[in-house]
Amino acid sequence: MADSDKKTKTSPDAKKSTLGITVKKGEDMPEWYSQVVLKAKLADYSPIKGCMIIRPYGYSIWQSIQDYFNRVLKELKVENAYFPLFIPESFFMKEAEHAEGFKPEVAWIESKPAGDSEENQERLALRPTSETIMYDSYSRWIRSWRDLPLRINQWCNVVRWEVKDVKLFLRSREFLWQEGHCVYETEEQADSEARMILDEYAKLAEELLAVPVIKGRKTEKEKFAGAKTTYTIEAFMPDGKALQMGTSHNLGQGFAKAFGIQFLGADEEYHYPWQTSWGFSTRLIGSVVMVHGDDKGLVLPPRIAPVKVVIVPILFEDSRDEVLAKAQEIQDLLSEFEPVLDDRDEYSAGWKFNDWELKGVPIRIEIGPKDLAEEQAVIARRDTGKKEFVKMKDLKEIVAQQLDDIQKSLLERARKFLDESTAEAANWSDFKELISQKKMVLAPFCCEVECEDEIKSETQGVTSRCIPLEKPRELQKDEKCFHCGKPAKELVYFSRNY
């Protein structure tokens, strides 16, 4: 083996990683995105077409989201449960729109698996969503008004087979999500809780992920297969595409009728209840990467960062022990933030800086021999890149303040981008111009499915994102649809999307 070969093989990962991200976010966002996700070790491609692997660093973010939302669920008296992965074909067929909507995406298991001696078993799907399998049980569990409201959530994997080219976190044949499924006596209860969940989703996106969203409801064309109303939160990515972050459906009574869910009311009569379902998935992690990341890699909001603070000692032979001792002292001092002390011998301080920047750690603390006498350390912020000297006695307070400030600044910066990215169009030519400028375009719209089909086709993929719940302005009486010229019914946001 030649000497040069040897060196390469000693630390192939080190060599690869120092290269960092090789494209700029503004120049080739798809390539930038996949490099960031892979090199920060959030996720990896899998040998199965269309599937992804969520690596520990990415899964830790998902766990933060789960912890946060489990606390919300507890407050809302929603309980976690687990239903089977398999759905009998006949269940799908019970709700016609639902069956039609999911038909192209369903994967089925082989009709006679090993060890199964029966020939005529019903065909089984892998759940793309669990309305049907859950509501079959609900029809047996719900007897009277005393059993309502029934509020159940599950965290699980779902399978949607249509996906061909995996986009890590954003689009894959299997992904992780939560799906809530609630049952109420009245439509008012169902609708108000569907909206309340949407509010909680918006809070999660903004307060936890620092990703601002627009709350709205979907048009007839875009609503969930089987829903009466679909509420949505939409974020806007730096490449001019919207990302649907979560949806909450008022299902009406359609599923209750299809699955025979009835309750005996206090009036001694039987009634069909009203239902909701709502979900968000691991794609949320993709939004965090796109919204906050920069040319150096990931930038993580402190509240979901697996590592909030990293301490990098600057080591020289003659002061090594003292500096390491001080670094450990800092680690103890900041224990509430669970800082990582990167004391690895095999990498240089510069390499470590790059590596932790790539991984988006919010705060880096540098401590070198010159800082010892001064009783100070350097704090470097990942979001702004700013570095400052901080006295040891102030360190804990400053770190707490800066983590707080980074969380807020990321949200503000993203909100500014969202605000600057929305624009209004009154007619088709303005609309096309604004879309070409990568805007999220608000326009008066007839809300008819045919018109929306035409818009999508004529623009190669622009879709309505939502009818905003907080209206930017009132629709005037005589406004016309920006596309077909018929009377407008709503002001609607349109854009390209993930």
Next chain:
Amino acid sequence: MADSDKKTKTSPDAKKSTLGITVKKGEDMPEWYSQVVLKAKLADYSPIKGCMIIRPYGYSIWQSIQDYFNRVLKELKVENAYFPLFIPESFFMKEAEHAEGFKPEVAWIESKPAGDSEENQERLALRPTSETIMYDSYSRWIRSWRDLPLRINQWCNVVRWEVKDVKLFLRSREFLWQEGHCVYETEEQADSEARMILDEYAKLAEELLAVPVIKGRKTEKEKFAGAKTTYTIEAFMPDGKALQMGTSHNLGQGFAKAFGIQFLGADEEYHYPWQTSWGFSTRLIGSVVMVHGDDKGLVLPPRIAPVKVVIVPILFEDSRDEVLAKAQEIQDLLSEFEPVLDDRDEYSAGWKFNDWELKGVPIRIEIGPKDLAEEQAVIARRDTGKKEFVKMKDLKEIVAQQLDDIQKSLLERARKFLDESTAEAANWSDFKELISQKKMVLAPFCCEVECEDEIKSETQGVTSRCIPLEKPRELQKDEKCFHCGKPAKELVYFSRNY
């Protein structure tokens, strides 16, 4: 509608539940078990053959187990991740023993699902366990000794199709589990960590679930398909069957060789690493039901009880407000235990007592009009049924003490049963006699697969459970196998099992 019909329909659940458990645990344990699981609403049968539904009350116990074990994982520097549900057929085939072992249990997805235009896609299995899909990635992620140890765990669903008749929590085609998969430089590290995990499993079983276990390793016949050594914890159920609670495998280098996992050592040479895998599943919940439950239903150890304390006010018209106010005061006083105040109007106090007993709530507090003047309440313990008056000022302390005591007493009682259930046999006729007495039998054994096959066949299902790690006594030099008479190699536990 006749009046009598009306009444039945007003509270069908109430009527059904007051009936409680209709068989005695000692008389028909399988029927008792399924009634307890169904009526306490831990789980339900599903319309899909072989699958179960974990209801919120049961899932909450699983979450307690997850929370506990996630803390252990963090201590052990094992990180959570998520790998695909699908495993290409060729992956299975790479490790011969593994492929053979899982062949009869694997479910496959249809070769050409909707939306998939390619014809020649490889056949995909639903994971029965994830060694193969994970180690394929490991072969790409591991380059040098710097990448080791690699310690990853995942919480997920797995599918094993062989199961025909579902036994809720104990045996089903799909179940939830955790599977840890670690990679080490040396065999010593791998084996010592495999044993350390076993110790953690034993602690979880005993300290959290109050289920005592015997730690051991599996015989050649019973070890995991592809493992070098399988360590196990075995519990013993009141009906004389063992329940395997968790296993931890030293996988040797077999998978590393099959999947081409190699690392460059500090010696500049390439080496195959040593691996472990280890898992426990939702069947743990089944052990809790069987070990602690009684003729009234579930008995839950406080540390995993979704409700630790329930307050039942005894309401009469003329003192209703005062009693309810006092009950709320108690709820506030005991807030650290998150007690449930059952103030439902539609059920009697007696009905509520039965219902909470069925659900296994460790402590019930009764408060009635007579207790107000005395500044007292009644505490009833679920495990012993004992009731005592406690002064309000002592309530919090006594509740804390009793929860602690119930947790300990349940473990002690179960340990006494386990000790009384083990017995030693020196020969075949003693062995058969002890098995017929529903014992866990320790016997000197040749450890040969053929001999074990014969034992299983001649006893209609008795299997070796483990070679205990803490030996009850040393094997003598000249001891013979209790079955075949050849020289004995180990003292081995045998019994029927779940």
